[in-house]
Amino acid sequence: MTFVLVVDDDPAMRRTLSINLRARDYEVETAGDGRSALQVVEERMPDVVLLDLGLPDLDGIAVLTQLRSFTQVPVIVVSARSESDDKVEALDLGADDFITKPFSIEELLARVRATSRRVGREEPDLVVEVDGLRLDVTDSRATRDGAEIHLTPIEWKLVEVLARHRGRLVRQAELLTAVWGPAYDTQTNYLRVHLASIRRKLEADPSRPVLFVTEPGMGYRFTAG
Amino acid sequence: MTFVLVVDDDPAMRRTLSINLRARDYEVETAGDGRSALQVVEERMPDVVLLDLGLPDLDGIAVLTQLRSFTQVPVIVVSARSESDDKVEALDLGADDFITKPFSIEELLARVRATSRRVGREEPDLVVEVDGLRLDVTDSRATRDGAEIHLTPIEWKLVEVLARHRGRLVRQAELLTAVWGPAYDTQTNYLRVHLASIRRKLEADPSRPVLFVTEPGMGYRFTAG
């Protein structure tokens, strides 16, 4: 049975959703504010979270951020405003789906099913293996022929972004934003320095990079698979 | 690791399920008839039983009845017929969930997860043994060469979270949330202090940690196996 947490400040809405979900054989828990929502997630770890953006205490966005800091639980964001800003922001923060009020129960149920099914697929861990090198991005673990290789936080972040786009070119702006935020300094050589240390640790021959390739003037590309 | 017993008379189906479950890090045993299924359950007590209703010797329903006479092991009934009679009967007899063929692997996996979670953490024996050190997380008992080691509640909670993710990096936010809830204070050194006392008690050489490794700027990792 799927366990759903409904987060909404409107008691009537909580009630409606509970009844409908329970009638479909979902186990339901509700929360009226962000604080208790976080608590429920932490204690009981639902299969899906339905999160309304308009909450009294914490902003829904803040709740989502905090959730993502400690769990991968699937979240469907519910919003009264159909502003696409909200949508983009929510999805960027790791929401799995987005639905705007008013919505039909059927649509909601369909999205709950879709999301729990999708997550049921257990995103296979992001692992790369080349030669003796093994990069387990989800575990933040790197080994060469079994020996541990230590990467620093910045190095991991860069490797992670590059690995997610494996094969594709990743622009410098995207890499810089991923680590230093949108207000990164344009006039630095962060990337050159950190990519150098990444190569020193991961490339077979750091002076002749194969995995982390430079695309002059554009960005970098991670080649594997 | 969760241990699943697959009971089905069709070898191809056993094989398919085994492969898919093993790929997800489940330990799998199979049985082709009711008799051997009962035997496996008695001898090795799986965490979840996948029970097909169409068996050669004993009727699946009969197997379920006998199972329930001596154990509470979670059972997911698999049936080719979607007759709700079957469903009602199976659930009445103590099945924990019901799924009809044909089904997607994803759906099955989701139900296995849900069932094993619902029935309780049942994390089969979260016990770690290294050198003379023995950590029984489920029982909250720790011994070194037979001698009791006392851990405080907070220490246990941290050890538990780390042990559950053995080998993986556990981020600071996750550890903090596990102990102090989602509204933890960001600006403290809780983790440093408590990890220090954990190491003082559990590490062979606390000044040179092997079990509880720090990943600067990210979190901690419990290494065993």
Added chain:
DNA sequence: CGGCGTCTTGACGCGATCTTGGCGCCGGTT
């Protein structure tokens, strides 16, 4: 009330990590 174990909080030193600037190489352009 007093003792005990546990948790919190602040301060300090040290090593790892990051930043910053400079230098040389290379390919493309003038």
Added chain:
DNA sequence: AACCGGCGCCAAGATCGCGTCAAGACGCCG
């Protein structure tokens, strides 16, 4: 041939994060 932008590389200094210690607060129980 000289110039230039972009990059790899290096090394020094600044900063950050961690381990450690110790003092005090807190709750529990006798």
